[in-house]
Amino acid sequence: MSKQGKVWLVGAGPGDVGLFTIKGKDILAKAEVVVYDSLVGDGVLTMVPENAEKINVGKRAGHHTMKQENINKVLLEKAQEGKRVVRLKGGDPFLFGRGGEELELLCEHKIPYEVVPGVTSCIAVPAYNGIPVTHRDFCSSVHVITGHKRAGERYNIDFEALVRTKGTLVFLMGITAMEDICKGLLEAGMDPETPAAVLQQGTIAGQKRVVATVNTLKQASNAAKIQTPAIIVVGQVCQVADTFGWYEKLPLAGYKVLVTRPKELVSGMAKKLREQGAEVLELPAIGVKPVEDRTNLSRVFEKLDTYQWIAFTSPSGVRIFFELLMEAGKDIRALGQIKIAAIGRGTEKALKKHNLYPDLMPEVFDGASLGEKMAKECEQGAKILLARAAIGNKEVIEELAKREDLIVDDVAIYDTFYEDQDLIDEKGQFERGKIDCAVFTSASTVKGFVAATEGLDYTKVLAACIGKQTQEEALRYGMKTAVAKEASIDSLVELVIKLKGQISGSY
Numbered sequence: 001m002s003k004q005g006k007v008w009l010v011g012a013g014p015g016d017v018g019l020f021t022i023k024g025k026d027i028l029a030k031a032e033v034v035v036y037d038s039l040v041g042d043g044v045l046t047m048v049p050e051n052a053e054k055i056n057v058g059k060r061a062g063h064h065t066m067k068q069e070n071i072n073k074v075l076l077e078k079a080q081e082g083k084r085v086v087r088l089k090g091g092d093p094f095l096f097g098r099g100g101e102e103l104e105l106l107c108e109h110k111i112p113y114e115v116v117p118g119v120t121s122c123i124a125v126p127a128y129n130g131i132p133v134t135h136r137d138f139c140s141s142v143h144v145i146t147g148h149k150r151a152g153e154r155y156n157i158d159f160e161a162l163v164r165t166k167g168t169l170v171f172l173m174g175i176t177a178m179e180d181i182c183k184g185l186l187e188a189g190m191d192p193e194t195p196a197a198v199l200q201q202g203t204i205a206g207q208k209r210v211v212a213t214v215n216t217l218k219q220a221s222n223a224a225k226i227q228t229p230a231i232i233v234v235g236q237v238c239q240v241a242d243t244f245g246w247y248e249k250l251p252l253a254g255y256k257v258l259v260t261r262p263k264e265l266v267s268g269m270a271k272k273l274r275e276q277g278a279e280v281l282e283l284p285a286i287g288v289k290p291v292e293d294r295t296n297l298s299r300v301f302e303k304l305d306t307y308q309w310i311a312f313t314s315p316s317g318v319r320i321f322f323e324l325l326m327e328a329g330k331d332i333r334a335l336g337q338i339k340i341a342a343i344g345r346g347t348e349k350a351l352k353k354h355n356l357y358p359d360l361m362p363e364v365f366d367g368a369s370l371g372e373k374m375a376k377e378c379e380q381g382a383k384i385l386l387a388r389a390a391i392g393n394k395e396v397i398e399e400l401a402k403r404e405d406l407i408v409d410d411v412a413i414y415d416t417f418y419e420d421q422d423l424i425d426e427k428g429q430f431e432r433g434k435i436d437c438a439v440f441t442s443a444s445t446v447k448g449f450v451a452a453t454e455g456l457d458y459t460k461v462l463a464a465c466i467g468k469q470t471q472e473e474a475l476r477y478g479m480k481t482a483v484a485k486e487a488s489i490d491s492l493v494e495l496v497i498k499l500k501g502q503i504s505g506s507y
Contacts, residue, residue, distance in 0.1 A: 016124075031048070032085070130240065138236035147181055169232075195239045197210060204256075253277035253278075270282045287417050287418075309384040311388075364467075365467065372399045387413050438479075
């Protein structure tokens with residue numbers, strides 16, 4: 001029997017990756033085919049499995065990469081191939097998402113499916129702009145209307161009925177028809193002074209709000225140069241937007257930050273930046289994998305009891321060392337009385353996961369400082385195991401070499417390679433000024449970023465760097481740079497907040 005395929009219609013939410021549902025994330029992680037819309041947020045797209053087949057069907061109002069009937073066929077065909085197919089849709093699949101149409105063909109061919117609802121923009125975007133769509137002092141109902149109409153046709157909207165509800169009206173996909181919508185409401189008897197708002201790119205860095213009246217909304221929107229996607233909200237609740245607005249008060253609201261990191265590491269940096277209001281595009285710039293030739297490492301594992309010190313220069317080094325130690329049939333007891341040196345807080349945190357605490361950590365978190373501190377504090381004739389990347393910098397070794405009595409085994413335990421992806425055009429976003437800042441936590445992540453954005457004019461990149469070595473690498477490509485006071489996540493976040501308040505140029 002052939003493998004049975006299945007389709008999941010998954011709502012990706014309005015843009016902010018934090019509004020993507022837990023179930024949606026779990027389903028997406030297991031996808032073999034992902035059919036996605038243009039309105040799916042960048043943060044959600046970074047979660048698409050690397051080995052999944054990716055099919056972009058466009059689906060932005062008035063601009064479709066693929067016609068709806070063809071999308072329906074793609075879902076059917078991929079499911080008939082026995083694949084796990086995720087149809088990833090902006091917002092919610094069933095709210096003007098044509099999810100019902102996509103299910104019809106699946107039902108006809110008895111293809112199993114599930115629907116994972118998504119946070120819809122008609123509620124979330126007003127909420128991010130301080131507009132409660134219902135409020136007991138103003139209204140007791142909310143109505144969601146599509147503002148999109150086929151070319152050459154009249155609106156099939158009963159404006160008089162909408163006006164009689166005295167409720168909040170939310171028009172999706174109605175920016176190009178804003179003038180007709182407002183005119184229809186006014187002709188149906190709505191008070192011209194009724195508050196109205198147009199909300200641009202809600203929940204992400206491009207969020208922008210214009211509050212006016214039904215009579216003046218089009219003029220105010222034009223003056224503010226509102227861009228799509230945007231929604232229109234009409235009703236008394238719009239008058240509290242400036243009072244209840246909260247997103248724009250966050251330190252990094254309206255700021256889009258690219259965070260580069262090793263693929264295997266969960267980024268605490270991204271989490272902290274999002275807490276401050278930033279839209280974070282989290283892309284792995286480098287990957288790490290255990291070295292293939294482990295001859296030297298096997299010899300080291302057999303004589304661990306001969307070392308007085310082991311030094312780790314990255315969280316990845318800690319993780320892979322203990323993975324390989326377990327593969328060799330050994331556990332933490334093999335370390336015996338070895339003292340441990342760590343380059344910084346991230347490495348210290350990785351060690352604590354194994355219930356280990358470093359005996360030595362430099363005040364400045366870089367290779368030179370680690371080597372210098374070890375050279376000062378290691379006992380006479382100490383034997384040191386330096387477990388790190390095959391392309392580790394020379395500064396640790398150079399500092400340790402100043403002590404001729406020290407014996408250092410520099411052992412490569414993992415290789416570093418550069419990552420690439422085909423869903424997010426970070427090069428194009430930098431060129432269009434859509435990304436405000438890039439955060440780099442090592443010189444390797446700078447190199448990985450450059451490898452993934454070949455041809456970019458790097459003078460357009462503002463780089464927030466964790467330390468001097470990272471800054472030096474960024475400067476090699478002409479980036480504008482700034483360095484954190486300390487080599488820590490919190491200090492980098494503080495630096496990004498500072499950069500947001502400064503004008504591009506000298507830092």
